Amino acid sequence: MIRIENLWYRYSSDENWVLKNINFSLNDGEIALLIGPNGSGKTTLAKAAVGILSSFYGGEIKGKIFVDSVNVLEKPEEAFKYVGYVGEDPEVQLVTLTVKDEIMFGPSNLGLPLKEAFERAHWALNVVGSLKLMDRVIFELSGGEMQRVAIASILALKPRVLILDEPSAFIEAPLVRKLCGELRKIADKEGITIILIEHKLDHTLKIADKLIILRDGETVFQRNIEEQSFKEILKYQFQEHTGEHISRGVIKRKSFSSKAIVKLQNVWYRYPRSQKYSLKNISLNIAKGAKLGILGPNGSGKSTLIKIIAGILKPSKGYVTKYSNLKVGYVPQNPTLSFTRPTPYDEVYETAKNMGVKEPKAATWKILKLLGLERYSKKPVLHLSFGYRRRLSLASALVGKPDIVLLDEPTAYLDFEGKIVLANILNNIAEQLSTTLVIASHDTWFISEVCDEVVLLYDGEIKFVGETSGLLKKPFLESFGIEKPFNEEGHY
Numbered sequence: 001m002i003r004i005e006n007l008w009y010r011y012s013s014d015e016n017w018v019l020k021n022i023n024f025s026l027n028d029g030e031i032a033l034l035i036g037p038n039g040s041g042k043t044t045l046a047k048a049a050v051g052i053l054s055s056f057y058g059g060e061i062k063g064k065i066f067v068d069s070v071n072v073l074e075k076p077e078e079a080f081k082y083v084g085y086v087g088e089d090p091e092v093q094l095v096t097l098t099v100k101d102e103i104m105f106g107p108s109n110l111g112l113p114l115k116e117a118f119e120r121a122h123w124a125l126n127v128v129g130s131l132k133l134m135d136r137v138i139f140e141l142s143g144g145e146m147q148r149v150a151i152a153s154i155l156a157l158k159p160r161v162l163i164l165d166e167p168s169a170f171i172e173a174p175l176v177r178k179l180c181g182e183l184r185k186i187a188d189k190e191g192i193t194i195i196l197i198e199h200k201l202d203h204t205l206k207i208a209d210k211l212i213i214l215r216d217g218e219t220v221f222q223r224n225i226e227e228q229s230f231k232e233i234l235k236y237q238f239q240e241h242t243g244e245h246i247s248r249g250v251i252k253r254k255s256f257s258s259k260a261i262v263k264l265q266n267v268w269y270r271y272p273r274s275q276k277y278s279l280k281n282i283s284l285n286i287a288k289g290a291k292l293g294i295l296g297p298n299g300s301g302k303s304t305l306i307k308i309i310a311g312i313l314k315p316s317k318g319y320v321t322k323y324s325n326l327k328v329g330y331v332p333q334n335p336t337l338s339f340t341r342p343t344p345y346d347e348v349y350e351t352a353k354n355m356g357v358k359e360p361k362a363a364t365w366k367i368l369k370l371l372g373l374e375r376y377s378k379k380p381v382l383h384l385s386f387g388y389r390r391r392l393s394l395a396s397a398l399v400g401k402p403d404i405v406l407l408d409e410p411t412a413y414l415d416f417e418g419k420i421v422l423a424n425i426l427n428n429i430a431e432q433l434s435t436t437l438v439i440a441s442h443d444t445w446f447i448s449e450v451c452d453e454v455v456l457l458y459d460g461e462i463k464f465v466g467e468t469s470g471l472l473k474k475p476f477l478e479s480f481g482i483e484k485p486f487n488e489e490g491h492y
Helices: 042-051 053-057 074-082 100-111 114-127 143-155 173-189 232-235 243-247 303-308 346-352 362-372 386-398 416-435 444-450 468-472
Strands: 002-010 021-026 031-035 060-067 083-086 161-165 193-197 209-217 218-224 259-268 277-287 293-296 317-322 328-331 405-408 436-441 451-459 461-467
Touching: 002 042, 021 042, 021 209, 021 218, 021 232, 031 042, 042 053, 042 060, 042 074, 042 083, 042 161, 042 193, 060 405, 083 143, 100 114, 100 143, 114 143, 114 173, 143 161, 143 173, 161 209, 173 193, 173 218, 259 303, 277 303, 277 436, 277 461, 293 303, 293 416, 293 444, 303 328, 303 405, 328 386, 346 386, 362 386, 386 405, 386 416, 405 416, 416 436, 416 444, 444 468, 451 468, 461 468
Parallel strands: 031 193, 031 209, 083 161, 161 193, 293 436, 293 451, 328 405, 405 436
Antiparallel strands: 002 021, 002 060, 209 218, 259 277, 259 317, 451 461
């Protein structure tokens, strides 16, 4: 059980309240879906419930948060006994070398016998559909695999309250569907209260008992799910998945130069100390002005391929040839790790200067405004929501006007409005500047809206290369762990 009463919070760097008079309660075994636009206060609310806001971020907090009978704002050191939390950045929660050690770490620290700790690890990995990862090394995992391991590591603790912040951000739809079903079973069987913070509603709405919508730090909607239809719920949020909204303002360009600016020839890649190749015999030409999508499930090699193209990784075998003086912009899967300056303005301005941009100050303000970051220009980077951090990473990549932009899971943590904005921006820079785009994602809607061509990766191998529209019509798509995008009726 969790009960939040009259909760207010503001960061020490901001005079505005980020949370404003939040009130709600959940009983044992209930699942709440907490949604709202980027920057609405969802993650801040989650961190308050875990008892880490004041100790990590300072600021001013008012109100009460009870988990069972404990007020975690008064006794934050007690929160870990009751509340399990998987944050937006699962990578920073992983502290051991192997998956098995990671998931057994928590139960072992609770004093459980080794056999019981292993049984919990086995059970938790099964819940997230990842038993095959048990003996893997953490640093070899994809972002989606890390996310599943982070969730399993908290599940193994069997907390009274479980808070998952964007659990589907890097996970493909079939596994999200399985995870949601398992969470419903756990809530019913174990009596665990679950709060899901999400932008994707298609699977999460089906298992939730209650819906809570935040906007600008306030609760604007709070009801039991069965009281509202799907369309009525979307009206309170941001018209997600309606056909007229999806197509608004998106520009697509079908023609591009046949001149290749990047060529991959028989590329293989294997990570150090790994016995398995992550990429196998990849041959690919990327033309100037192309908009290329790389689709594939978790662990298929998408991020590795992006890093090979960027020059971050060198092939174990094979060759990569690039057009001379090619300027590359790279947006990593985890944007936080790439930031070196305290504020968005400083981050983009320093990048512009280092790239030799003329009038870097003007260029910085222009790109911040384009990406909706102007109002956050002087805010500490680590106080931004993950969705806005992703926008900031893109701003740094674009400010130098690169010839090719490589984006790794760019829609993770973005609300649907953010996806619309990003699709428009990318299509416009491709149209106006002939910028080449390469986008690695499992978001079929986004790939279909931006990319003309697509590569389907599975187990490190190319299974399809061709027009995006052609792939999305293929009957075999779901057999590779990829679901088709929403149509006008909001269904697959």
